[in-house]
Amino acid sequence: MNHQASFALRGRNPDVLTCIANLSNDEVFTPPEFANQMLDTVAEAWATRNGGANLWADSSARFLDPCTKSGVFLREIATRLLKGLEGEFPDLQTRVDHILTRQLFGIGITRLTSLLARRSLYCSKHATGEHSIAKSFASDDGNIWFERTEHSWRNGKCTFCGASKEGLDRGESLETHAYAFIHTDDIKAQVAKMFGGNMQFDVIIGNPPYQLDDGGFGTSAAPIYQLFVEQGLALEPQYAVFVTPSRWMTGGKGLDKFRERMLSDKRLRSIVDFPKLYEAFPGVKIRGGISYFLWDRDYQGPCEVQTIWDGEPTGSPVSRYLDAYDVLVRRNEAVPILEKVRIRREPTLDVRISSRKPFGFATNFKGQTSPRGLLSPVRLFANQRVSWVERTEITVNPDWIDEWKVLMTAVQGTSAAVETKFLSKPIIAGPGTACTETYLVAGHFSDEESAKNYASYLRTRFVRFLVSLRKVTQHATRDVYAFVPDLPLDQPWTDSKLYERYELTRDEIAFIESQVAAHNDGQADDE
Known part of the structure; x- marks a missing residue:
């Protein structure tokens, strides 16, 4: 193995993952720079919790992307671990094999994206391929799982995701968009089945599909990203960080219970919000903007809220309890104004x-x-x-x-x-x-x-x-x-x-x- 060239995860200019087009506004690829912001947030929380320890120097830490598309999160984690574990594993190939076989796991949302994610992470669409940088896998899939999953139809709708049977029950030649991560009543058993054993993840990170495209057969598109979040939290990782549309904060079809749960969950450690259209994902029109949050299993307290506008914070982050209202007031500057109004207890x-x-x-x-x-x-x-x-x-x-x-x-x-x-x-x-x-x-x-x-x-x-x-x-x-x-x-x-x-x-x-x-x-x- 050519020691550095063979693990050239980002050896091209420009980065190929900044060049690929999104599949749709519902299945959006995460820009590498944005993925790294999210990873920085996790690393800071890990250091705070563990006396300044470096997450990327921990060879026992496990990471899961439950909705991998381009593989950008897994690739960027691998890059960080490769540097952080150099002291523990001086031999590059041994280090690479340890990282890819024992620490990084992904679940593809479609066959195409599973191949793309493997290409990003293993430098080969097959983990056992000639050009794969991993040398210890027994199967072509490696640790990026994908199998065709079917919807569970009842009265014309999927009982798990609400998809229209008329729109998505369309034969074996096309994708079902029945995402395995959310098509189960027992997510822990499902993940154990996928990866061959009881799996406990330290970090779950991802950018889930936002809503189902059923070809227009539904009366209106229903969001599904909240289902990925709920399943991710049910796995009880140490940390979970997801990027989603921000519509859940104040509205959204079928999101009332999800919003109530999120606002009352004192384990939400931070939210970084991008309200401006196109701010975080250039060229992708997501009405209401997007945001990402960090959930910390062992944390109980207020949530730090930060707004980003034109690439810059609008002010210092503010820690506050999110359940003060029935919606999330996104701008910290608005809270004292609203309090002056509500203190009078006038009808609305x-x-x-x-x-x-x-x-x-x-x-x-x-x-x-x-x-x-x-x-x-x-x-x-x-x-x-x-x-x-x-x-x-x-x-x-x-x-x-x-x-x-x-x-x-x-x-x-x-x-x-x-x-x-x-x-x-x-x-x-x-x-x-x-x-x-x-x-x-x-x-x-x-x-x-x-x-x-x-x-x-x-x-x-x-x-x-x-x-x-x-x-x-x-x-x-x-x-x-x-x-x-x-x-x-x-x-x-x-x-x-x-x-x-x-x-x-x-x-x-x-x-x-x-x-x-x-x-x-x-x-x-x-x-």
């Missing part, structure tokens, strides 16, 4: 906001283009148009028709890397009106003055800032208003009045105005 706006389909009409409902021929016409606000319906067609909240209403779009957001408005401009809809699912009825009133004062309140930066703390996607449902106080509507509200009411400091005001842009004019749309 989410009680006022309607549910979806406030009058029973779907977004694609089309009324008449004019009121002609209708006995009792009602003006209907729809998607970028106004139409007309017969009053008797409205069976949901008919008592709202003749009140003054303030309408807000149910979806608000842009494709820009940074969201700055968070809510649309309010629309004041007078008596004799209704709307489709495009809008929510944010409030309904007996008089025009209250409606106008309420609309002015919703336009303030202060309100939209509080909304931003709960809004991580384009959807602006009633839940995003749960931090906004429901104030008396006997006056029009302005930001200056609100800043004074809640005794905000100059720095706090500056932070709000750095995050939330003013609307173009001072009036709500009046129809």
